[in-house]
Amino acid sequence: MRAVNYRSEKLSPRISIVIPARNEARNLEVILPELPLVHQVILVDGDSVDDTIATALRVMPRIEVIRQTRKGKGNALACGFAAVTGDIVVMFDADGSADPAEIPRFVEALVNGADVAKGSRFCEGGGSEDITRFRRLGNYGLNLTTNVLLGTRYTDLCYGYNAFWSYILPRLELPDITLARHADGRMHWGDGFEIETVLNCRFAAAGMNVIEVPSVERLRIHGESNLRAVSDGFRVLKTILAERKRSLRALPAAPMPARSSAVSSPRTQPVMAIDYPIQPKEESA
Ligand SMILES: Nc1nc2c(ncn2[C@@H]2O[C@H](COP(=O)(O)OP(=O)(O)O)[C@@H](O)[C@H]2O)c(=O)[nH]1
Numbered sequence: 702m703r704a705v706n707y708r709s710e711k712l713s714p715r716i717s718i719v720i721p722a723r724n725e726a727r728n729l730e731v732i733l734p735e736l737p738l739v740h741q742v743i744l745v746d747g748d749s750v751d752d753t754i755a756t757a758l759r760v761m762p763r764i765e766v767i768r769q770t771r772k773g774k775g776n777a778l779a780c781g782f783a784a785v786t787g788d789i790v791v792m793f794d795a796d797g798s799a800d801p802a803e804i805p806r807f808v809e810a811l812v813n814g815a816d817v818a819k820g821s822r823f824c825e826g827g828g829s830e831d832i833t834r835f836r837r838l839g840n841y842g843l844n845l846t847t848n849v850l851l852g853t854r855y856t857d858l859c860y861g862y863n864a865f866w867s868y869i870l871p872r873l874e875l876p877d878i879t880l881a882r883h884a885d886g887r888m889h890w891g892d893g894f895e896i897e898t899v900l901n902c903r904f905a906a907a908g909m910n911v912i913e914v915p916s917v918e919r920l921r922i923h924g925e926s927n928l929r930a931v932s933d934g935f936r937v938l939k940t941i942l943a944e945r946k947r948s949l950r951a952l953p954a955a956p957m958p959a960r961s962s963a964v965s966s967p968r969t970q971p972v973m974a975i976d977y978p979i980q981p982k983e984e985s986a
C-alpha cells in the first residue's frame with residue numbers, strides 16, 4: 702500500500718473513500734492495494750454473488766464492509782455516505798476505472814475552497830478509455846440539458862469519480878436508506894445510476910461551490926458494466942427534469958460562497974430542504 706498520508710499536510714482532512722461494488726472481487730484485488738493510506742475505506746456490497754466481500758477483507762483487512770439496504774448504485778452510495786466518519790468523501794468505483802493517483806487532485810480542490818470536487822472526463826486534461834461513442838453522445842446531450850435547465854456549466858454530468866466535504870451530506874437529502882424495498886421490485890428514485898445526476902443537480906441547486914477536476918477514466922479491468930445505456934439514460938433525463946422542478950419549488954436559504962472558477966452557478970437565492978418530490982410510475986429494474 703502506498704503511504705500517502707494526508708495528515709502530514711498543513712490542513713489535514715480525514716478522507717473516507719466510499720466504494721460501491723457488485724461482483725468486483727477480481728477488480729478489488731487490483732485496486733485496493735493501490736489506494737493511499739486514508740482515514741477510512743468503506744466497501745458497499747450490492748448482493749455480490751462472487752467473493753467480493755471476502756476478497757476485500759483479505760486484501761485490505763481494515764476495510765469497512767457494509768451491505769446496502771436496497772439495490773442499485775445510488776442506494777449503495779447513500780449507505781456508504783451514512784457510514785462516513787471523515788471530513789472528505791471520495792466516491793470511488795471498484796471496477797478499476799478510477800485512478801487512485803488522482804485522489805490528491807480532488808482533495809486539493811476541496812482544501813482550496815471548493816465544496817465539491819467533481820471529476821470530469823470531458824474538460825481539458827480529462828479523458829476516457831472506457832466510454833463508448835454512444836454513451837459519450839448520450840452523456841453530452843444530458844449534460845447540455847442540465848446546463849440549460851439548471852444554469853450549470855458542467856462538462857460531465859454522469860461521472861462517478863467525485864469528492865466533497867462530508868458537511869454537505871445533510872443538504873443532499875438522498876433517499877432514506879431505511880425505507881423498505883418496493884414489493885414489486887421497482888427501485889426507489891435515486892437508488893439507481895441516476896445518482897450522479899441527482900448529486901450534481903443538488904450541488905448546483907444548493908448553491909455549492911463546485912470545481913471540476915480533470916480525470917482520466919481507465920478501462921474496467923474485469924467484468925462488464927452494470928449500466929444499461931438506454932434505460933438508465935432515460936432515468937437520468939427524468940431526473941434532470943424532476944430536479945429542475947425541485948429547485949424551482951425550493952425556498953431561499955443561506956447561500957454558500959461562490960468562486961469565479963466554479964462550474965455550478967450558485968443561486969443568489971439558494972434552496973431550503975423539501976421532500977423528495979418524484980414518484981415515477983414506471984422505473985427500470
Ligand atoms: N453496491 C452496488 N454497487 C454497484 C451497483 N451497480 C453498480 N455498482 C458499482 O458501481 C460502480 C460503477 O458501476 P459500473 O457497472 O462500472 O457502471 P459504469 O461505470 O457506469 O459502466 C462499480 O464499482 C460497480 O460495481 C449496485 O447495484 N450495488
Ligand SMILES: [Mg+2]
Nearest residue numbers: 794796798921
Ligand atoms: Mg465502470
